[in-house]
């Protein structure tokens with residue numbers, strides 16, 4: 001990327017974050033830009049995303065993932081207040097993370113959170129490990145596994161563009177900490193049919209509309225918990 005392209009992207013990132021009311025430090029903005037460059041550089045090798053244009057990567061991947069950060073920060077604050085995770089850090093599992101979306105963005109924007117990105121494709125998990133080293137993110141880990149095989153307990157289990165809500169919760173249930181664990185599913189338009197197909201012991205407690213600057217599309221988070 002040329003210096004002028006990088007500058008223009010950086011300005012759009014800063015403006016997008018500000019439009020969402022998201023406070024990011026200068027080092028966090030720099031890490032997000034570096035992550036974008038890594039995605040661009042390694043996409044051909046690792047086949048991380050079908051999106052190739054850096055401008056589009058910024059809106060469709062970075063800003064789209066950033067839209068979930070304020071809701072996530074709010075949930076982390078509630079979790080801390082509840083005392084459910086006293087004496088340890090909060091752990092998040094990003095399922096089918098691919099090139100690290102939204103997991104890497106969460107790890108950058110929430111340094112107190114320990115983020116594991118799981119994917120069945122080994123080279124994608126390897127890319128996450130490589131990104132953790134390059135971006136000096138000690139709170140980021142790449143796991144090469146099928147989510148169904150995980151048994152470690154995570155306080156938040158997220159996904160974006162992964163599977164239907166019923167498949168997501170059934171496949172990742174063994175990785176959700178009881179009783180306080182929640183699922184955070186990033187979706188397009190309100191997925192009423194998928195919600196209707198959820199197992200009876202999973203409750204949707206909030207469908208949160210999101211606005212992504214520069215993206216003319218419906219977005220929401222479906223928050224769920226076991227009952």
Ligand SMILES: C[S@@+](CC[C@H](N)C(=O)[O-])C[C@H]1O[C@@H](n2cnc3c(N)ncnc32)[C@H](O)[C@@H]1O
Pocket residue numbers: 049095096097098099100101102118119120121124145146147148159160161162171
């Ligand atoms: C469409 S991609 C989405 C990637 C990323 N979350 C994003 O928003 O760009 C779905 C990813 O899920 C992974 N995947 C599919 N089944 C899986 C499973 N059972 N466990 C873990 N990862 C899985 C695939 O390898 C793929 O990388």
